[in-house]
Amino acid sequence: MRLNRATDTALRVLMLLAKVPAPMSVVALAARLDVPHSNAMKIIARLSAAGFVETQRGRGGGVTMGMPAEAITVGRIVALFETDMAVVECLGDGDVTCPFLPRCALKRAMSAATEAFIASLDGYSLADIAGRSQLPRALVTG
Amino acid sequence: MRLNRATDTALRVLMLLAKVPAPMSVVALAARLDVPHSNAMKIIARLSAAGFVETQRGRGGGVTMGMPAEAITVGRIVALFETDMAVVECLGDGDVTCPFLPRCALKRAMSAATEAFIASLDGYSLADIAGRSQLPRALVTG
Numbered sequence: 001m002r003l004n005r006a007t008d009t010a011l012r013v014l015m016l017l018a019k020v021p022a023p024m025s026v027v028a029l030a031a032r033l034d035v036p037h038s039n040a041m042k043i044i045a046r047l048s049a050a051g052f053v054e055t056q057r058g059r060g061g062g063v064t065m066g067m068p069a070e071a072i073t074v075g076r077i078v079a080l081f082e083t084d085m086a087v088v089e090c091l092g093d094g095d096v097t098c099p100f101l102p103r104c105a106l107k108r109a110m111s112a113a114t115e116a117f118i119a120s121l122d123g124y125s126l127a128d129i130a131g132r133s134q135l136p137r138a139l140v141t142g
Numbered sequence: 143m144r145l146n147r148a149t150d151t152a153l154r155v156l157m158l159l160a161k162v163p164a165p166m167s168v169v170a171l172a173a174r175l176d177v178p179h180s181n182a183m184k185i186i187a188r189l190s191a192a193g194f195v196e197t198q199r200g201r202g203g204g205v206t207m208g209m210p211a212e213a214i215t216v217g218r219i220v221a222l223f224e225t226d227m228a229v230v231e232c233l234g235d236g237d238v239t240c241p242f243l244p245r246c247a248l249k250r251a252m253s254a255a256t257e258a259f260i261a262s263l264d265g266y267s268l269a270d271i272a273g274r275s276q277l278p279r280a281l282v283t284g
Contacts, residue, residue, distance in 0.1 A: 001143060001144065001145050001146070001149075001220075001224050001256070001259070002143070002144070003143050004143070007143075011248060015248065074248070074251055078143075082143050104275045105266075105270065105271045105272075105273075105274035105275045106153060106157065106216070106271050106275065109216055109262075109263060109265075109266045109271060110263075112262055112265075113259045113260075113262035113263045114143070114259070115262075116258040116259055116261070116262035117143070117255045117256070117258055117259040117262075118255075119258070120251075120254055120255035120257075120258035120259075121251060121252075121255045123251075123254075124247075124251045128247065129247045129248050129251060130247075131247075132247035133246045133247045133248065
């Protein structure tokens with residue numbers, strides 16, 4: 001079981017922004033997290049649409065937190081990026097040939113388990129996570 | 143977030159066996175679940191090693207349940223196949239370049255959420271799931 005790579009990157013983008021007070025360019029964010037620039041762009045656009053980050057163009061601009069890190073739970077971030085949460089094929093949008101459909105009790109069990117997963121992550125704020133994680137000094141200041 | 147395809151197939155194999163009283167050949171299982179024969183073979187070998195199914199060679203042989211469906215939780219099946227449960231890259235075995243390692247609180251949050259996911263699935267036995275799911279009659283008898 002694995003989260004989408006975009007979710008993983010989004011979490012790291014927010015953890016970095018929560019620790020760095022000054023606006024950061026997308027180029028700098030992508031470099032520091034070692035992800036492709038185009039991926040970082042897409043993820044920041046999505047985080048910005050959700051209000052989690054703000055972007056300012058021009059000199060002195062860049063990406064900053066759009067709300068306090070205390071107000072964002074890890075569960076909200078994961079739920080934003082894992083929009084379908086199709087832990088089994090039949091919870092997704094694609095064609096599925098499973099003979100148990102449409103009367104399958106496994107789907108309900110998986111939906112409940114996914115809710116338990118998110119609810120557990122809602123117990124952690126971004127501030128909790130970022131505050132207890134350590135970045136090499138060069139990444140914060142450089 | 144998605145389970146491995148093998149996990150998905152293993153769940154369906156067990157749901158089918160829980161509903162079908164007679165031994166079933168691997169060929170028949172693979173055909174009924176519309177999965178490649180080689181995948182079905184590997185999955186049944188793993189289920190057999192865990193004691194969830196029994197296989198008997200020869201005439202009248204085939205695959206049957208190795209223990210009562212009431213005694214197997216969905217969580218145990220998922221945990222057997224999702225051995226690493228690396229929901230984020232850094233929980234896996236591969237090389238990871240994330241700057242937050244080794245001091246990252248996100249890893250602990252993800253481990254706890256994964257435990258909550260499995261614990262939720264431990265609330266359902268295979269018998270619960272198979273009993274409340276319906277197979278087309280042709281699949282059970284044919």
